[in-house]
Amino acid sequence: MRSSRLLIAAAVLVAGMLAACGGPRKLQGPFEVWERTVITMSDSVMYVSVVSDFEDSLLLRAHCRDLSDEELRSDLFEMLSRKMLATVRSPQQGGVGIAAPQVGLRRRVVAVQRTDLPGEPFVVYPNIRIDKYLGDTVRGREGCLSIPGRRGIVPRSEGVVISWTDPQTLQRVSEEVHGFTAVIFQHEVDHLDGVLYTDRAESVFADPEWEAERAPYAEQGAYDKPRWLRGPGY
Numbered sequence: 001m002r003s004s005r006l007l008i009a010a011a012v013l014v015a016g017m018l019a020a021c022g023g024p025r026k027l028q029g030p031f032e033v034w035e036r037t038v039i040t041m042s043d044s045v046m047y048v049s050v051v052s053d054f055e056d057s058l059l060l061r062a063h064c065r066d067l068s069d070e071e072l073r074s075d076l077f078e079m080l081s082r083k084m085l086a087t088v089r090s091p092q093q094g095g096v097g098i099a100a101p102q103v104g105l106r107r108r109v110v111a112v113q114r115t116d117l118p119g120e121p122f123v124v125y126p127n128i129r130i131d132k133y134l135g136d137t138v139r140g141r142e143g144c145l146s147i148p149g150r151r152g153i154v155p156r157s158e159g160v161v162i163s164w165t166d167p168q169t170l171q172r173v174s175e176e177v178h179g180f181t182a183v184i185f186q187h188e189v190d191h192l193d194g195v196l197y198t199d200r201a202e203s204v205f206a207d208p209e210w211e212a213e214r215a216p217y218a219e220q221g222a223y224d225k226p227r228w229l230r231g232p233g234y
Contacts, residue, residue, distance in 0.1 A: 030071040038104040046103040061194040092217035099191035110188040116181040127165040134159030152201030
């Protein structure tokens with residue numbers, strides 16, 4: 001108990017130091033102290049939690065909560081969105097989607113590559129849920145940034161109806177999505193409920209190509225966990 005209090009006090013101190021060192025005061029409003037610390041102190045490419053790290057594994061199994069209207073309208077949410085997008089699109093990650101718990105936050109927000117839209121843009125979806133599963137069950141290969149070096153064969157619905165909160169209007173929006181993009185949404189929304197693709201996979205196997213692609217970045221320390229990223233948020 002005493003150790004936990006010390007860690008919380010350290011997180012509060014870090015947040016205070018950020019404000020004292022010229023950080024915009026308006027960034028100190030919404031979100032919890034530890035969440036503000038993660039968002040502001042992370043590099044543009046954030047550390048991605050992995051199942052092989054005990055603290056990370058607990059975070060990846062947690063259920064996430066919604067963002068409030070105040071949080072969605074805040075500069076912190078804009079910063080989080082920008083950093084999540086930079087992370088999933090970075091050469092060392094090269095993913096098609098990422099969820100907030102993978103970057104240290106128990107919040108219902110994901111970034112997904114819309115492979116079904118012109119230009120295949122990445123889009124951020126706060127407070128997202130899957131309202132309905134559509135079509136037949138299809139099976140395909142999946143990987144995960146939080147489970148490096150592995151792939152699995154996973155059954156998914158061919159289509160889904162998703163809903164989320166528009167951060168500009170704060171209104172709920174829904175959309176029907178099919179194909180590979182629907183699979184990405186199912187994978188990422190699972191993360192928000194503490195579910196990993198390995199829980200649903202019919203088989204999981206090593207992927208040497210993934211390891212080879214990541215090796216040069218691993219040598220550069222691109223996947224190393226920052227020393228400050230250990231505390232009450234986990």
